[in-house]
Amino acid sequence: MLTNMENTSAESPNRIDRRAAIKWMGAVVAAATVSDNLLGATKEPGAKAIAGAGKIIGTDPVLNKTYTTPQGMKDVGYVGNVPSVDFAGPTPEALKHLGLA
Amino acid sequence: MAIISEKDLQPIYDVIVVGSGAGGGQSAYTLTMNGVKVLMLEAGRNYDPVTETPMFQIPSQMPLRGMGTREKPFGFTDATVDGGWEVPNEPYTQASADPKTHFKWWRPRMLGGRTNHWGRISLRNGPYDFKPYSRDGLGFDWPISYEDVAPYYDKVEMLVGVYGSNEGLENTPDSPNGTLLPPPKARAGELFVKKHIAKHGLPVIPIHRAVLSTRQDHVNFPARLHPNNPKAQKIIAKAMQERAACFWATDCGRGCSIKANYQSTTVHLPPALATGNLDILCNAHAREVTVGADGKATGIIYIDKVTGQERAVKAKAVILAASSGETARIMLNSKSNRFPNGIANGSGLVGKYIMDTVGGRLGGTVPAFENLPVHNEEGAGTHVYIPWWLYKEASKLGFARGYHIEFGTGRRMPGMGTGGASPGYGKSYKEEVRQKYGSGIGFSGRGEMIPNENSFCELDPTTKDKWGIPVLRFHWKWSDHELKQAEHMEQTFHMIIETIGGKPGKMSKTKEEAIEAPGSIIHEVGGAIMGADKAKSVTNQWNQCWEVPNLLLNDGSAFCSNADKNPTLTIMALAWRASDHLVEEMRKGNL
Ligand SMILES: Cc1cc2nc3c(=O)[nH]c(=O)nc-3n(C[C@H](O)[C@H](O)[C@H](O)COP(=O)(O)OP(=O)(O)OC[C@H]3O[C@@H](n4cnc5c(N)ncnc54)[C@H](O)[C@@H]3O)c2cc1C
Ligand code: SF4
Numbered sequence: 001m002l003t004n005m006e007n008t009s010a011e012s013p014n015r016i017d018r019r020a021a022i023k024w025m026g027a028v029v030a031a032a033t034v035s036d037n038l039l040g041a042t043k044e045p046g047a048k049a050i051a052g053a054g055k056i057i058g059t060d061p062v063l064n065k066t067y068t069t070p071q072g073m074k075d076v077g078y079v080g081n082v083p084s085v086d087f088a089g090p091t092p093e094a095l096k097h098l099g100l101a
Numbered sequence: 102m103a104i105i106s107e108k109d110l111q112p113i114y115d116v117i118v119v120g121s122g123a124g125g126g127q128s129a130y131t132l133t134m135n136g137v138k139v140l141m142l143e144a145g146r147n148y149d150p151v152t153e154t155p156m157f158q159i160p161s162q163m164p165l166r167g168m169g170t171r172e173k174p175f176g177f178t179d180a181t182v183d184g185g186w187e188v189p190n191e192p193y194t195q196a197s198a199d200p201k202t203h204f205k206w207w208r209p210r211m212l213g214g215r216t217n218h219w220g221r222i223s224l225r226n227g228p229y230d231f232k233p234y235s236r237d238g239l240g241f242d243w244p245i246s247y248e249d250v251a252p253y254y255d256k257v258e259m260l261v262g263v264y265g266s267n268e269g270l271e272n273t274p275d276s277p278n279g280t281l282l283p284p285p286k287a288r289a290g291e292l293f294v295k296k297h298i299a300k301h302g303l304p305v306i307p308i309h310r311a312v313l314s315t316r317q318d319h320v321n322f323p324a325r326l327h328p329n330n331p332k333a334q335k336i337i338a339k340a341m342q343e344r345a346a347c348f349w350a351t352d353c354g355r356g357c358s359i360k361a362n363y364q365s366t367t368v369h370l371p372p373a374l375a376t377g378n379l380d381i382l383c384n385a386h387a388r389e390v391t392v393g394a395d396g397k398a399t400g401i402i403y404i405d406k407v408t409g410q411e412r413a414v415k416a417k418a419v420i421l422a423a424s425s426g427e428t429a430r431i432m433l434n435s436k437s438n439r440f441p442n443g444i445a446n447g448s449g450l451v452g453k454y455i456m457d458t459v460g461g462r463l464g465g466t467v468p469a470f471e472n473l474p475v476h477n478e479e480g481a482g483t484h485v486y487i488p489w490w491l492y493k494e495a496s497k498l499g500f501a502r503g504y505h506i507e508f509g510t511g512r513r514m515p516g517m518g519t520g521g522a523s524p525g526y527g528k529s530y531k532e533e534v535r536q537k538y539g540s541g542i543g544f545s546g547r548g549e550m551i552p553n554e555n556s557f558c559e560l561d562p563t564t565k566d567k568w569g570i571p572v573l574r575f576h577w578k579w580s581d582h583e584l585k586q587a588e589h590m591e592q593t594f595h596m597i598i599e600t601i602g603g604k605p606g607k608m609s610k611t612k613e614e615a616i617e618a619p620g621s622i623i624h625e626v627g628g629a630i631m632g633a634d635k636a637k638s639v640t641n642q643w644n645q646c647w648e649v650p651n652l653l654l655n656d657g658s659a660f661c662s663n664a665d666k667n668p669t670l671t672i673m674a675l676a677w678r679a680s681d682h683l684v685e686e687m688r689k690g691n692l
Contacts, residue, residue, distance in 0.1 A: 065160070067515035067516075067534070067538075068159065068160035068515060068516060069159075070159065072515065073159065073514075073515055075531060075534075075535065076515055076534055076535055076538045077475040077512065077535055077538065077539075078512060078513075078514060078515055078538075079475055079476065079477050079512075080350060080477050080478065080479030080480070080512070080513065080514055081157055081159065081350055081351065081479060081514060082350055082477070083348035083349070083350045084348060084349050084350065084477070084480075085348070086349070087285040087286055087314075087347075087349040087480050087481070087484075088286070088476070088477065089285075089286030089287070089288070090286075090288060090289035090292065090476060090478075091474060091476045093474035093476075094289045094473055094474045094476055095289065095292070097289075097472070097473055097474055098289055098290075098292070098293045098469060098470075098473070100289070100292050100293060100296060
């Protein structure tokens with residue numbers, strides 16, 4: 001989530017910059033959270049966040065890379081990163097799902 | 102002429118351009134298309150997006166799965182090489198220990214500068230944005246109006262290729278018909294937001310971005326760009342045909358190997374080189390502008406970063422476009438008997454009135470987005486935005502000026518941490534991730550900062566970089582206008598997320614907490630403001646230094662306000678305008 005993006009700074013260089021939030025909206029927003037009770041928590045100093053992370057990673061050495069592989073992407077239903085002539089936009093099913101059809 | 106090494110330097114050039122980003126790229130383009138012989142000095146290394154861009158890599162193919170590091174703050178595939186918040190051997194300092202006064206300075210060090218990875222959001226300043234002082238008594242009016250710049254906005258939009266639409270909204274200018282490229286469709290979540298917030302009066306419209314949604318009109322644009330200049334028309338027509346249209350798949354922040362988005366290295370420099378009038382010298386760090394007995398600029402002293410040697414090059418005119426902070430630094434370091442406080446700094450205003458954009462943000466999750474039927478939502482970043490909508494309410498808000506809102510939704514490329522901090526187990530875990538993936542939303546506000554006396558840079562009296570060049574020391578203070586604006590942003594985002602049935606993230610406790618750190622939006626401008634009065638400004642309306650008319654400042658340093666419109670399109674429009682004027686002055690023999 002955007003709210004989980006911490007500033008990279010000279011003092012804490014291992015953090016992803018929150019500026020990336022917009023620039024890298026892709027990775028960021030893709031990461032729907034499993035647990036959303038952590039939203040906004042990165043405003044507390046000391047927490048570490050990762051691009052695309054929906055959660056605070058803290059100092060946990062075990063990072064979740066499940067969904068960074070082709071299989072993981074397939075599992076989650078990610079179908080981007082493939083060239084197409086036009087941006088087709090939302091499908092009729094997606095619009096219907098959101099009450100926009 | 103080409104990308105050269107030191108031994109190929111000519112004894113004298115018409116113009117030296119320092120920096121190869123948006124301002125330097127546009128200046129070199131305009132000048133060389135008009136037959137002017139240009140040397141471009143770039144502190145960073147040569148960089149070729151066509152061969153160096155990792156277009157389709159997914160995180161599992163990247164070191165650290167693409168995570169940000171000290172060397173790569175925006176992650177492994179970001180286009181930035183050798184740049185960042187910290188640049189080895191090139192420190193900068195803060196005047197006070199209080200973190201609230203610290204300015205974070207993002208510096209690129211590569212051919213093309215920040216244009217290789219910028220967000221490509223390309224908004225025109227509106228008529229109000231050039232006359233802010235006249236409207237509310239704060240800051241400064243520009244010595245030019247929207248009408249002066251509009252023809253150059255048209256040209257830059259045609260040259261670089263900008264998608265967007267004309268909506269006829271207040272202070273959000275339309276472009277002439279046939280100038281913009283068609284905008285991409287809005288994503289599902291974007292349409293959802295649009296539908297539900299209309300009742301609050303917030304318009305969601307196509308954003309303007311420097312991305313080729315279709316190929317450029319290489320038949321008609323060249324004559325509109327370069328009337329009466331057949332050679333230039335031919336060169337740009339060819340260059341336009343070498344650019345492909347966006348294929349809606351990859352992350353523009355990595356750069357674009359098919360030249361579908363704007364970066365100086367794929368759009369400005371190739372045609373400029375094709376004129377035969379441009380030499381580019383990389384790894385050449387400009388230290389100071391040299392001055393002759395007549396007080397005019399005579400050239401540049403630079404450090405060859407590979408050998409550490411100091412060299413001098415000569416020209417009839419000099420353009421600084423090293424990014425606003427670095428331009429101020431070069432000027433302050435250009436001390437002579439005639440200019441003891443730095444070149445063209447008789448007013449004492451070099452380094453003063455530096456600005457960034459006011460940033461605020463809030464994210465949330467939206468249950469309605471869960472289990473969205475699978476479809477592609479990638480391609481060309483932002484598609485829509487919310488322009489500032491409260492011009493009529495200005496007197497009631499408690500702060501001056503406004504902001505626009507950028508937001509993101511969608512089923513974008515998963516990264517580290519997707520699915521929670523650590524992997525779960527079993528079918529239900531996977532199902533939950535599948536359900537929730539793509540249900541996030543993030544809002545960012547981008548607002549106008551008013552220039553103030555307390556936000557400035559100067560030379561640090563003691564700290565020097567590796568080559569012995571004094572570095573910048575920063576001072577910063579927000580005024581209450583910016584702080585209240587950031588607070589207003591957060592409240593608006595909270596309202597929007599609730600309106601769409603989402604769960605907002607945690608709000609800041611204070612307005613000081615709501616505002617992003619100074620410098621972090623990386624829209625640095627100011628430091629050598631333009632004006633109508635030479636006692637109160639550094640340059641005239643042509644980006645020409647009052648005291649040194651053959652020295653031009655063609656990056657954001659001459660900005661005397663920083664509208665919410667993101668600065669780069671305006672940097673390019675003004676660089677084109679200033680370079681046209683320089684060509685004319687040179688022809689007339691006025692320099
Ligand atoms: C992540 C990110 C996203 C952004 N998104 C947007 C956006 O969406 N819209 C927008 O309008 N703006 C955006 N910006 C800002 C935009 O990148 C800048 O406004 C723009 O690049 C400024 O152009 P410039 O020519 O002034 O400077 P730069 O592009 O920074 O180029 C300056 C060049 O000068 C070189 N240089 C520096 N010092 C010296 C020296 N002493 N000697 C020789 N060369 C030197 C540098 O190496 C660099 O190549 C973004 C910036 C970042 C970092
Ligand atoms: S999304 Fe389009 S413009 Fe952006 S990098 Fe990919 S192809 Fe290029």
